[in-house]
Amino acid sequence: MLQRLDREWRELEDDEGARSACRRWSARVEALAGCSRPGDVLARVPEDPDAVLLALLEEAVAGDGLAARVVLQAFLPKLVRMAGLDRAAEVDDYVTALWCEVVAYPVGRRRTSVAANLVLDTLKAVHRDRRPGCDVAVPPDLVVVAAERGPGHLVGSEPPGPGGPSADAVLRVAREHHLVDPGTRELLHSVYAEGLSGAAAARLHGLSPGAVRSRCSRAVRVLARHPALLADAR
Missing domain, CATH: 1.10.10 (Arc Repressor Mutant, subunit A)
Structure with a gap:
């Protein structure tokens, strides 16, 4: 999965649709002023984590997949480290769990310590889903x-x-x-x-x-x- 994500990220850097979205965010969000590529947006996360992550999460919750993808990219190194310490789960589990937390993040009521919230919620989700009670064999529809x-x-x-x-x-x-x-x-x-x-x-x-x-x-x-x-x- 990590190789696929890396390849996808490189492609997004040169994607005109992604660049257009970044310019749109830049015009609306002060913390993203001057950003024209996904990589520019990613670089702003450490500078002002709450402001940048909240701006992206608001877009992601509204259905913007690119915004969610930038948040995921920002947390990939952390997810790799978390999975490396977990004998019962894999990186894929952490990536999938974080994606679910990103697209459902309660932006209206959790507006501080956003990065810590996402990490903790992801960890809880991985542990919660570790022992589901049924198989996934189901009808194709x-x-x-x-x-x-x-x-x-x-x-x-x-x-x-x-x-x-x-x-x-x-x-x-x-x-x-x-x-x-x-x-x-x-x-x-x-x-x-x-x-x-x-x-x-x-x-x-x-x-x-x-x-x-x-x-x-x-x-x-x-x-x-x-x-x-x-x-x-x-």
């Missing part, structure tokens, strides 16, 4: 079911209504809008589109069954926060 329900829905067995979008379509839209990273998208496709069991998906992706369960659970909760976006997937 379950991603759609989860996306139509409220946050926190646990994987169940009710099928979606007729004519709903396919899991493939939902995952394509989720990837296009940066709701999931490429590795998580591939894992979700194996489980929800191909119908692999948790054990089979774990073997295919080189993960533990527990990591598969926790990553799928967290990713589905992210998808569930965007029902209108995913409902029209085709």
